[in-house]
Amino acid sequence: MEHRTEAVVPRRQHSYRAQQQDPKKKKKGWRRTIKRLSAAMLIAALGAGGWFFYTPSGKDVRYMMADTLITTQHRYLAKYLIGQEALDNRVAAYAAQFDAMADVKDNHNVSLVNHPKGTVKVEPISGKGFKGYLMYVHDPKMIRVVTTNIVGGGERVESMVKRTGAIAGVNGGAFDDPNWSGNGFKPAGIVMSGGKLLYKGNGMNAKVNVVGIDKDGLMVAGRYTPKQLLAMGVSDAVTFQPKFIVNGKGLIKSEADGWGIAPRTCMAQLKDGTIVFVVIDGRQPGYSVGATLYDVQKILLAKGAVTAANLDGGSSTVLVKDNEVVNKPSSKYGARYLPTAFLVFDHPEEVEVPNIWAGIDMNAFDSSSERQTS
Numbered sequence: 243m244e245h246r247t248e249a250v251v252p253r254r255q256h257s258y259r260a261q262q263q264d265p266k267k268k269k270k271g272w273r274r275t276i277k278r279l280s281a282a283m284l285i286a287a288l289g290a291g292g293w294f295f296y297t298p299s300g301k302d303v304r305y306m307m308a309d310t311l312i313t314t315q316h317r318y319l320a321k322y323l324i325g326q327e328a329l330d331n332r333v334a335a336y337a338a339q340f341d342a343m344a345d346v347k348d349n350h351n352v353s354l355v356n357h358p359k360g361t362v363k364v365e366p367i368s369g370k371g372f373k374g375y376l377m378y379v380h381d382p383k384m385i386r387v388v389t390t391n392i393v394g395g396g397e398r399v400e401s402m403v404k405r406t407g408a409i410a411g412v413n414g415g416a417f418d419d420p421n422w423s424g425n426g427f428k429p430a431g432i433v434m435s436g437g438k439l440l441y442k443g444n445g446m447n448a449k450v451n452v453v454g455i456d457k458d459g460l461m462v463a464g465r466y467t468p469k470q471l472l473a474m475g476v477s478d479a480v481t482f483q484p485k486f487i488v489n490g491k492g493l494i495k496s497e498a499d500g501w502g503i504a505p506r507t508c509m510a511q512l513k514d515g516t517i518v519f520v521v522i523d524g525r526q527p528g529y530s531v532g533a534t535l536y537d538v539q540k541i542l543l544a545k546g547a548v549t550a551a552n553l554d555g556g557s558s559t560v561l562v563k564d565n566e567v568v569n570k571p572s573s574k575y576g577a578r579y580l581p582t583a584f585l586v587f588d589h590p591e592e593v594e595v596p597n598i599w600a601g602i603d604m605n606a607f608d609s610s611s612e613r614q615t616s
Contacts, residue, residue: 302498308332309502310532314556336501340484343493344451344465351489351548354459354515357381362409362586364563367522369537371503373530374522375561375568376545377410379586382459382517386593387414387435387478388585393598394607396426396579403562403585406593410563412519413507414582415453415480416554418607426579428599428607431481432468433582435595442468443604453509453551454479461511463551480553480582484535487550492539500534505559505572508535509584510542510550518545519584521561525572554580 308320312333321329357380365376379385388406390397396417403411416430431450433441437457444450449465456462457475463485471479486493487510494500505524511517520541524532535552542550557573558580571577587593 305332305498306502309500310504311502312336313502313504339499340451341465343484343486343488344463346464346485346488346493348464348485348488348549350460352460352511352513352515354382355380357514357516362563364410364561364568367520367541369533369541371531372522372524372533372537374506374520374533376541377412377519377521377561377563379410379517379519380515382455382461382511382515384409384586384588384590385455385478385517385584386587386590386595387433387454387480388583388593388595389433389435389440389598390427390579390581391596391598392427393602394425394427396581398577398579399560399583399585400562400565400567400577402583404565406585406587408585408587410561411583411585412509412521412562413554413558413560413578413580414584415482417581425607426581428604429481429581432471432479433481434471434476434479436593437475437477438595438597439468439472440595440597441599450481451483451485452476452479453482453485453553455517459515461509461517461549461551463509463549478584480584482551482553485549485551486535486539487542487547490543490546490548492543494536494539497534497536500536500539503532503534504555505532505557506535506538506555507553507559508538508542508550509553510545510547512546513548518542518547519561521559521569523559523570523572525557526570529570553584 304323308323308329311317311320361380363378367374367376388402391405399411399413415433417426418428418430419425429441429443431443432439432452434454446468449467451465452471453463454476455478457477462474462476462479503524506520506522508520509517520538522533522538523530557571558578560571560577561568567577
């Protein structure tokens with residue numbers, strides 16, 4: 243037994259040394275390994291591509307990614323995932339769906355409760371792949387829409403809060419963004435503050451999707467003309483969509499209809515009148531990727547929301563409390579410059595919001611031609 247053991251060991255050592263001393267054999271070995279790895283990677287890539295483009299589950303992922311792009315400044319990139327025709331159909335379908343959701347009648351099942359003044363609370367939330375905050379404003383009449391005070395440019399929400407002495411604030415409505423440069427001066431749709439109509443982009447008789455509050459503190463969301471809003475006694479409002487909770491029921495049926503994964507800002511009202519703002523961070527892997535509107539709907543229904551609607555999100559999403567930005571805006575340049583924000587005040591009746599857009603040719607801030615040629 244000892245003789246056999248001694249005979250085996252030298253042969254193994256000799257073979258190992260021979261390989262080390264033969265660089266040609268070593269090189270051929272590495273080449274074979276690289277070829278095998280390359281072939282395996284190619285097969286895996288082809289398999290992944292086949293799954294991505296030719297299976298139902300892959301299609302679901304592609305459309306989720308496309309929906310995420312649709313909510314960004316780079317909507318056109320979605321055509322590389324689903325094709326231009328499918329992209330156009332998707333955008334048109336969402337517009338029709340949102341208008342239908344906006345027209346669902348709200349019975350305003352709210353019993354306003356007198357809460358102590360100044361009761362504003364911020365609560366962290368988290369879910370699968372996202373982190374964010376809920377801000378509770380127990381007295382809805384503390385909320386006002388405030389606009390930029392910079393002629394020709396938007397203003398950061400943090401600046402608006404500090405300038406006006408507000409308690410807190412979140413970003414507001416949609417806006418036109420020439421060349422996607424973040425100018426933030428021209429609102430889309432309408433802007434109302436303190437019962438005054440400050441901006442009406444499409445005139446007095448065109449219906450637009452709005453989110454706001456009336457003079458009694460009831461949340462208003464849906465499609466209305468500026469004339470209707472004034473007649474309804476709406477105090478403060480901006481344009482955005484969709485309305486996704488009505489009479490305590492969610493209108494978004496599944497994750498697939500949740501309009502992609504993105505940073506979110508939403509507004510809701512509870513049965514006792516409390517307004518809840520949802521701010522969810524996104525586009526930051528390792529911290530928070532973002533949420534679908536279906537995710538937000540589930541959060542708000544669990545909190546007892548009877549009405550809810552979407553506000554501008556993406557890189558606009560920001561929450562400011564006590565003069566500090568609470569969340570982590572997705573833009574590497576920090577919070578965005580915006581035309582409007584919902585701010586919270588101890589004495590909202592003392593807040594004066596002048597019409598910054600009066601007498602200005604707003605066509606100079608129209609981005610429609612740039613978007614059509616992108």
